[in-house]
Amino acid sequence: MFRFSKTILVLALFSASTATVAVDNYKGIGRQATPAEVKAWDIDVRPDFKGLPKGSGSVDRGQELFEEKCASCHGTFGESNEVFTPLVGGTTKDDMKTGRVKGLSSGELPQRTTFTKVATISTVFDYIQRAMPWTAPKSLKPDEVYAILAYMLNLSEMVPADFVLSDKNIADVQKMLPNRLGMTTDHGMWPGASAAKGGIGNGGKPDTSNKACMKNCKSEVQIGSTLPDYARTAHGELYDQNRSFGPVRGTRTLGAAAAAPAAAAVSPAMELATKNGCMACHGVNNKIVGPGYNEVQARYKDQPDAEVRLVAKVKAGGQGVWGSVPMPPNAHLKDEDIKTLVQWIMSGAK
Amino acid sequence: MVDSVKQPGRLRPAPENFLSEEQIKAVGAGRRDFLRKSFLAAGAALAAPLAARASEGDPNILQNPEWTTTLGNPVAMRPYGSPSKFESQLIRRESPGLARVGGASVSFAPLQGMFGIITPSGLHFERHHQGWHDIDPSRHRLMVNGSDDSLLKKPKVYTMDELMRLPPVSRIHFIECGANTGLEWGNVAVPTVQYTHGMLSCSEFTGVPLKTLLEDCGVDYKKARYVLAEGADGSSMTRTIPMEMVESGEVMVAYGQNGEMLRPENGYPLRLVVPGVQGVSWVKWLRRIEVGDKPYATKDEAVHYIDLLPNGLHRQYSSIQEAKSVITTPSGGQTLLDKGFYNVSGLAWSGRGRIKQVDVSFDGGINWQSARIEGPVQNKALTRFNINWVWDGKPAILQSRAIDETGFVQPTYGQLRKVRGTKSIYHNNAIQSWKVIESGEVSNVQVL
Numbered sequence: 001m002f003r004f005s006k007t008i009l010v011l012a013l014f015s016a017s018t019a020t021v022a023v024d025n026y027k028g029i030g031r032q033a034t035p036a037e038v039k040a041w042d043i044d045v046r047p048d049f050k051g052l053p054k055g056s057g058s059v060d061r062g063q064e065l066f067e068e069k070c071a072s073c074h075g076t077f078g079e080s081n082e083v084f085t086p087l088v089g090g091t092t093k094d095d096m097k098t099g100r101v102k103g104l105s106s107g108e109l110p111q112r113t114t115f116t117k118v119a120t121i122s123t124v125f126d127y128i129q130r131a132m133p134w135t136a137p138k139s140l141k142p143d144e145v146y147a148i149l150a151y152m153l154n155l156s157e158m159v160p161a162d163f164v165l166s167d168k169n170i171a172d173v174q175k176m177l178p179n180r181l182g183m184t185t186d187h188g189m190w191p192g193a194s195a196a197k198g199g200i201g202n203g204g205k206p207d208t209s210n211k212a213c214m215k216n217c218k219s220e221v222q223i224g225s226t227l228p229d230y231a232r233t234a235h236g237e238l239y240d241q242n243r244s245f246g247p248v249r250g251t252r253t254l255g256a257a258a259a260a261p262a263a264a265a266v267s268p269a270m271e272l273a274t275k276n277g278c279m280a281c282h283g284v285n286n287k288i289v290g291p292g293y294n295e296v297q298a299r300y301k302d303q304p305d306a307e308v309r310l311v312a313k314v315k316a317g318g319q320g321v322w323g324s325v326p327m328p329p330n331a332h333l334k335d336e337d338i339k340t341l342v343q344w345i346m347s348g349a350k
Numbered sequence: 351m352v353d354s355v356k357q358p359g360r361l362r363p364a365p366e367n368f369l370s371e372e373q374i375k376a377v378g379a380g381r382r383d384f385l386r387k388s389f390l391a392a393g394a395a396l397a398a399p400l401a402a403r404a405s406e407g408d409p410n411i412l413q414n415p416e417w418t419t420t421l422g423n424p425v426a427m428r429p430y431g432s433p434s435k436f437e438s439q440l441i442r443r444e445s446p447g448l449a450r451v452g453g454a455s456v457s458f459a460p461l462q463g464m465f466g467i468i469t470p471s472g473l474h475f476e477r478h479h480q481g482w483h484d485i486d487p488s489r490h491r492l493m494v495n496g497s498d499d500s501l502l503k504k505p506k507v508y509t510m511d512e513l514m515r516l517p518p519v520s521r522i523h524f525i526e527c528g529a530n531t532g533l534e535w536g537n538v539a540v541p542t543v544q545y546t547h548g549m550l551s552c553s554e555f556t557g558v559p560l561k562t563l564l565e566d567c568g569v570d571y572k573k574a575r576y577v578l579a580e581g582a583d584g585s586s587m588t589r590t591i592p593m594e595m596v597e598s599g600e601v602m603v604a605y606g607q608n609g610e611m612l613r614p615e616n617g618y619p620l621r622l623v624v625p626g627v628q629g630v631s632w633v634k635w636l637r638r639i640e641v642g643d644k645p646y647a648t649k650d651e652a653v654h655y656i657d658l659l660p661n662g663l664h665r666q667y668s669s670i671q672e673a674k675s676v677i678t679t680p681s682g683g684q685t686l687l688d689k690g691f692y693n694v695s696g697l698a699w700s701g702r703g704r705i706k707q708v709d710v711s712f713d714g715g716i717n718w719q720s721a722r723i724e725g726p727v728q729n730k731a732l733t734r735f736n737i738n739w740v741w742d743g744k745p746a747i748l749q750s751r752a753i754d755e756t757g758f759v760q761p762t763y764g765q766l767r768k769v770r771g772t773k774s775i776y777h778n779n780a781i782q783s784w785k786v787i788e789s790g791e792v793s794n795v796q797v798l
Contacts (some may be wrong), residue, residue, distance in 0.1 A: 022565060023568035025562075025566045026515075029508070029512045029515055029566070030506040030512055030566060031506060032506060033494075033505040033506055033507045037493065037507065038505055041638050042638070044646060046642070046644060046647070047645075047646075047647045048644065101662070102662070104658065105661055105662025117656065117664065118652055119647075119666075120647040123648065126649070131480060131585045134480060134584070138586075182663060182664055184659075184665055185666055187668055188670070189667075189668035189777065190592065190668070191592055191594070191627055191669055191670050193592065193594055204670070204702070206758055207769045207770070208761035208766055210751070210760060210765055211759060213718070214709070214718045214719075215717055217716055217717070221715065222764075223795055223797060223798075224763055224764075224798040225538045225795065226785070226793070226794075227541055227793045227794045228538070232793075235540065235541055235545060238684075240439055241443065241544065242440075242463060242684055243440065247679060247680070247687065247692055248685060249684065250439070250684060251683050251793075277444065328451055332451075
C-alpha cells in the first residue's frame with residue numbers, strides 16, 4: 001500500500017512537470033486549427049467580457065429587429081409565456097440599486113423571467129448570439145445582438161429609449177443589472193476545487209445529513225402530499241404504459257372504454273401526431289391539455305370551412321375556443337403535415 | 351356466469367382481460383377475495399369446450415400453441431432488431447404541461463418496466479434545447495482551443511476518423527438531468543416513476559479521456575482550471591467543467607453507447623461524458639472544447655440549472671447529482687395483482703461514487719431493512735437493488751434510501767425542504783414514497 005501510493009506520488013510529480021511540454025503525442029492524429037477556424041467557432045463571451053465582439057446598436061433598431069425576429073415567440077415586449085418563460089419583467093428600480101431582485105425572496109414574483117435571474121449580462125449577449133432566433137441560430141451580426149439587447153434593457157427599464165449599447169459601455173450596464181448579486185456558489189455541488197483553493201463552492205460538503213436509522217425511527221408517518229385527481233389522468237391511460245404481463249399491471253386511469261388493443265397498428269397520421277407532440281396535449285377520445293380529437297370532430301363536423309380554419313389555428317396556436325389554456329404555435333410543421341393532421345382529426349383520428 | 355368466460359381456449363393470468371366491468375370495479379373497491387374466486391370459475395368454465403381434457407390442465411400446455419407447431423421467421427428479417435410487438439407500452443413519453451415546444455423539451459425513460467442497470471439506447475431519456483439533428487460524422491469536427499494562447503500550446507482539430515484511432519476506454523455511468531424529479535419539489539404532481547424519475551439513464555460509454563486530447567494540444571494545467579464544452583446543434587449548448595475532473599481521467603469524449611454508436615438523440619457522433627454530474631454538462635454533438643482560467647456563466651449555468659433558495663439567492667454551478675434512489679416495481683400508476691410474494695426492485699445512484707447500501711421501508715419510514723445490491727457495483731453508475739416482500743393486502747408505504755461510499759444518506763422531503771425550500775427546481779434527491787392501498791393500486795405520495 002505504501003509503495004503503491006509512493007508510485008502515484010512520483011507519477012503525479014512527473015506529469016505535473018511535463019504536462020505543458022508534450023504536444024502531438026499521437027503521430028498523425030489531429031492537426032493545428034487555423035486562426036480563421038478558431039475565430040469561426042470561438043464565439044463565447046465570458047462574464048469579464050473576454051470574447052465580446054466590437055460593435056453597437058440602438059434601442060430603436062433593437063425594437064425593429066425584436067418585432068421582426070423574436071416577438072412571434074417571446075411577445076412584442078418579451079413578456080410572452082407561450083413558447084418559453086418571459087424574458088423581461090419582475091424587476092424594479094430598487095433591485096437595480098441593491099443588485100438583488102426582491103421578488104425572488106418575498107415570493108411576490110408570479111414567475112421568474114430572464115432578467116430576474118441573470119447576474120451576468122455577458123450571458124444574455126452570448127446566448128442570443130449563439131442560439132437565437134430559435135429557428136435561425138447564429139444569423140445575427142454583432143451589431144444586431146447589441147441592438148436587440150439594448151431594446152431588452154430598455155424594456156426592463158434599465159436604459160432610456162435613446163440608448164446605444166456597445167462593447168464600450170456594456171460593463172456599465174453590468175453594474176446596474178437587477179440580480180447581479182443574486183448568485184451564490186457556497187454549496188457542495190461543484191465537482192472541482194473549492195473556493196478556499198481558488199475554485200468554486202465549499203469543497204463538496206452536502207447540505208443535508210440524514211441518518212440511516214433502521215428501527216422505530218419515528219412515531220408517525222406524516223404525509224405531505226398525495227397525487228391530485230387531475231394528475232392521475234393527465235398523463236393518459238396508465239394501463240397502456242405498463243407491460244400486460246408480469247408482477248403488476250398499469251392502473252386503469254381512463255376506464256376500460258379508453259383501452260387500446262395492445263398491439264394495434266399505428267396509422268401514419270397517428271405517428272405524425274405523436275412525433276410532433278400533438279398527442280402530449282390531445283387524446284383521441286379524451287381531453288388532456290387541449291380538447292380530445294373526438295370533441296374537435298364533433299364541434300366542427302358540419303362546418304365545411306372548418307379544415308382551413310383549423311389548419312391556420314394549429315399553425316399559429318391560440319386560446320379561447322376551449323378555454324384559457326393556449327395551444328403553442330406549430331409553425332415548425334410543414335403545411336401539408338398540418339393539413340394531414342387536421343383531416344385525420346376530422347375523420348375520427350383512427 | 352360472467353360473459354367474458356365464454357372466450358374459449360385461452361387462460362390468461364391478467365384479471366382485467368377476463369373480468370367484466372363490474373368485477374373490475376369490485377376489485378378496485380378492495381374486494382380482492384372475489385378475484386381469486388372468479389379466476390377459479392373462469393378456469394372451470396374454460397373446460398367446457400374441451401370437455402374431456404380441460405380438467406387435465408392449462409390449454410396453453412395441453413394444446414401446443416402456433417409458435418410450437420409452425421415455422422418461424424428467417425434470420426435478418428429485421429436487420430436492425432426491434433422489441434417484441436408485445437412491448438409497445440414501454441416507450442419514451444413526454445409529460446403534458448411541461449412541453450411547450452417539442453424541440454426544447456423532455457421525454458422520459460420508462461423506468462417502471464426496465465431491468466438491471468443498462469438503459470436500452472432507444473429508451474434513453476431525451477432533453478434537447480433546440481431540437482436534434484442526425485449529424486454526418488464525416489463532416490463532424492472537434493476543435494480544442496484556449497481562451498488565450500498561453501493556456502494551450504497548439505489549438506487542434508480532430509476528425510471522427512482520428513478520434514476513433516486513439517486508445518479508448520469503456521465505462522458504465524448514469525446520466526441524470528439536474529431537473530429530474532423537479533416537478534415534485536412543492537407537492538406530488540405526476541403519477542408514475544416514468545415522470546417522477548425518468549430523466550435518468552445508464553449506458554456503457556466508449557470514448558477517449560478528454561485529458562488525452564488536452565495533453566495532445568499541450569494544455570497548461572496550472573493556468574487552465576476550467577473547460578468549456580460546446581455542442582454543434584443550434585443551441586451550441588455550452589457548460590463549464592472543472593479541470594480537476596478532466597485530470598482525474600473520468601471526463602470522456604464518447605462516441606460509443608452500449609456497443610453501438612451514440613444515438614442521434616443522445617449526441618451522435620460525439621458527446622461529452624461527465625460522470626456524476628447533471629446531464630446538461632454532458633454536451634451532445636460536441637464540437638469544441640475551450641480551456642480557460644475562469645468559469646463562463648453560460649445561459650444554462652446562469653439563467654437555468656441554478657437552484658433558487660428561500661432567501662432569494664440562486665446556487666450557481668451546482669453540478670453533482672447527490673445520492674438518490676427509487677423503487678421502480680411496484681411504483682406509482684401500477685396495481686398489484688394479488689396478495690402474496692413480490693420482489694420489490696429499484697435503482698440507486700450517486701454522483702459522488704459507488705452505492706454502498708440501500709434500505710427499504712414498507713411502513714413509510716418507521717422501520718427499514720437493507721436490500722440486496724446486484725453487483726458488481728460501479729462508480730457513478732445505476733445500481734439495482736431488490737428485496738423480498740409478502741403483501742398482506744393491507745395499506746403500505748414503500749420507500750428506498752440510498753447510502754453512497756462517502757457515507758452520505760439520501761434525505762427526506764422534510765430535510766431537503768428545510769435547507770432548500772420548494773422552488774429549487776433542480777437537484778431534488780428526496781426519498782420517494784409509493785402508497786399501496788387495499789385494491790393493490792400504487793400511487794405517488796410524499797412523506798415528510
